[in-house]
Amino acid sequence: MSYLETHIHSKSRGCEDASITSSSRSDVCGRSGIDIATYSRIEQGHSSPLLDTLIRIADANGVPPADPVR
Template sequence: MPSAPPPDWTLERRRIVGDRIRDARLRANLTQERLAELAGMDRQTINRIEQAHASPQLDNLFRIADALNVPLADLVR
């Protein structure tokens, strides 16, 4: 049985987190590819998170924040 889609507020918050990651990446003058390398992830995952097509795992958020040298709270508040 398929699960119900997430509520709209969840999707909106996912978009906000993706926007914050993209903004921090651009401020750091990094491409998605370079951020992925620094975070030990693949570019497609970074893209899906930034575009809000995927809900990032907490461990991946830690890795992204560390790679961007920003506090995790700046990405998810």
């Protein structure tokens, strides 16, 4: 599990070892307007998201935009 994936989902669920399912990825992608392939590349560290993309991911997960970049 990537740092981004663990950090965002643990903050949104209030736990440190959150389990991420493909349906939750789909939910985040649907709420943020990011396609699943792009989100997956970001999670795996193969792509660096723009600031607006990080903000949309944070908003979709219900966490402050600063959390994913700490």
